[in-house]
Amino acid sequence: MKKFISFTGRYIIGISTVLTLLSFRSIPENNVGNKQKDQRPNIVIIMADDLDSRQLSCYGGQNLKTANIDKLAAQGLKFNNIYASEAMCVPTRASLFTGLYPVRHGSYQNHKPVYDNLKSVGHYLADLGYRVGLTGKDHVTKPKTVFPFDIIEGFEPNCVSPTDEYSLDAVKKYMAADQKPYCLFVMSINPHTPWTSGDTTEFEPDKLKLPADWIDTPITRRQYVKYLAEIRRLDNQVGDITRLLAETGQDKNTIVIFLGEQGAQFPGAKWNLWDSGQKSSMIVKWPGKVKEATETGAIVQYEDITPTLIDLAGGKAIAGLDGKTFLPVLTGKSKTARSYAYGIHNNIPEGDPYPIRSIRDNRYKLIMNLLPDKEYYNRFMMTRERKDRNTVWFSWVDKAVDDPNAKKITSRFVNRPAVEFYDLQKDPFELHNLANDPAQAQLIDKLKKELNAWMKQQGDAGAPIDIAIKK
Numbered sequence: 001m002k003k004f005i006s007f008t009g010r011y012i013i014g015i016s017t018v019l020t021l022l023s024f025r026s027i028p029e030n031n032v033g034n035k036q037k038d039q040r041p042n043i044v045i046i047m048a049d050d051l052d053s054r055q056l057s058c059y060g061g062q063n064l065k066t067a068n069i070d071k072l073a074a075q076g077l078k079f080n081n082i083y084a085s086e087a088m089c090v091p092t093r094a095s096l097f098t099g100l101y102p103v104r105h106g107s108y109q110n111h112k113p114v115y116d117n118l119k120s121v122g123h124y125l126a127d128l129g130y131r132v133g134l135t136g137k138d139h140v141t142k143p144k145t146v147f148p149f150d151i152i153e154g155f156e157p158n159c160v161s162p163t164d165e166y167s168l169d170a171v172k173k174y175m176a177a178d179q180k181p182y183c184l185f186v187m188s189i190n191p192h193t194p195w196t197s198g199d200t201t202e203f204e205p206d207k208l209k210l211p212a213d214w215i216d217t218p219i220t221r222r223q224y225v226k227y228l229a230e231i232r233r234l235d236n237q238v239g240d241i242t243r244l245l246a247e248t249g250q251d252k253n254t255i256v257i258f259l260g261e262q263g264a265q266f267p268g269a270k271w272n273l274w275d276s277g278q279k280s281s282m283i284v285k286w287p288g289k290v291k292e293a294t295e296t297g298a299i300v301q302y303e304d305i306t307p308t309l310i311d312l313a314g315g316k317a318i319a320g321l322d323g324k325t326f327l328p329v330l331t332g333k334s335k336t337a338r339s340y341a342y343g344i345h346n347n348i349p350e351g352d353p354y355p356i357r358s359i360r361d362n363r364y365k366l367i368m369n370l371l372p373d374k375e376y377y378n379r380f381m382m383t384r385e386r387k388d389r390n391t392v393w394f395s396w397v398d399k400a401v402d403d404p405n406a407k408k409i410t411s412r413f414v415n416r417p418a419v420e421f422y423d424l425q426k427d428p429f430e431l432h433n434l435a436n437d438p439a440q441a442q443l444i445d446k447l448k449k450e451l452n453a454w455m456k457q458q459g460d461a462g463a464p465i466d467i468a469i470k471k
Helices: 067-075 089-098 121-127 169-175 218-247 302-312 392-399 404-414 438-458
Strands: 042-047 077-079 131-136 182-187 254-259 282-285 294-296 341-345 356-360 364-369 419-423
Touching (some): 042 218, 121 131, 356 438, 419 438
Antiparallel strands (some): 364 419
16 A cells, blocks of 8 residues: 655645545445445535635626536536635635534634544545545645545645646546545635736736725736636636546546635635625536536535535435535425525634624525624735735725725725624625614514524634634
8 A cells, every 4th residue: 555645845745545444334235245336426526715606607707707617507506505604714624524513613713623523524425435535725634533535646735835736647546446436525726825826818907897895906906817817727627627527437427516615815705704705606517316507596505515425425314413415405306405504703813803603594694793893804915014005905995095985895894883784685795784774673683593593502602712722
């Protein structure tokens, strides 16, 4: 057996082919002692990094044509209401892998590790006879006892690498390596900062359509061009993976799932609970099982994905998980999955304490800012130590001096009320707070009670957990 050598800097220099099969449940009988190839479907999950899903042309984006992701949508089911419970990388991926909300898996602050006594999709699918591999961004794969993935060489593991060179050779070998089916996570680093990959010449800054909750400045447009170039790079990677499946003849018996993660590292998106950060994308292609060119308004969260993978692999529901299977939505037997999507934000270590909680249904969203007397501050966009003004945020601040609309948007970002309430059907960018509208009082009260009940069930104390963790 080859050994996993680890990685240094930006590149993996070794590969693990050791299969960690921890038996917490027996393998289905039809796999025991059967040397023929298991006919259950393979699963390939392609995940973006900090994707503003509104930019995908199949989700209405107008700045570029994402042909490969659009093709998946034409061949499968597009989810219009999938949400990250915490709009930052580590908590979202930990939720994806464990089926638990952030307070319960422990990674309720960015880069905070999960509790070391947990199980994850790596255990649950291995118990059902699947190989579970991961290539690319891998900083949510520790400890190995919680995340027993086969780490596959090929895609860049470091999300802040200035390049994202990749190869499909090891991925192809993994796909064909065994008679057992596989679940492979392909974790792209696009379009995460520093936005140095991709061809920017495709885009003309002056012709870009900016989101309604942004302020139009030259710096904003310049950075947006770099961001869109990485979305193009992401779309190309999706095309390479899907073509590999076709070339190897595996496309007919492989479920392909595309995931957008959370929003972009622009003001008001990532590290917030507005939809610009919390709302994601998911497309599921499953030949013969999922109807082509369809879409659903069913509410799902990243916590629901592992329970669904267990279900479609033939396993029984795991007691104690927060997520719920949405397999009936995939197969067309149900139009709904859950009543509410929940949100949690803890600002430490990416800024000053600023805890936020949220709940939403198919139309309305309630946000509770638990320290409304404080100002919101994020160190990546609003750096106090470096006010050279050559950043998106400070270009917004400068324009706000004599532009009323810019002042309104920057003030909304920094100074927030205790309660925000939005009609997302009429106000998708959450610019008109209805918290003080008497006509909404009853619904606000109902959602407050639901949100408080969820926090209690999770063991979420609220503001007291948004503190620096002693090491």
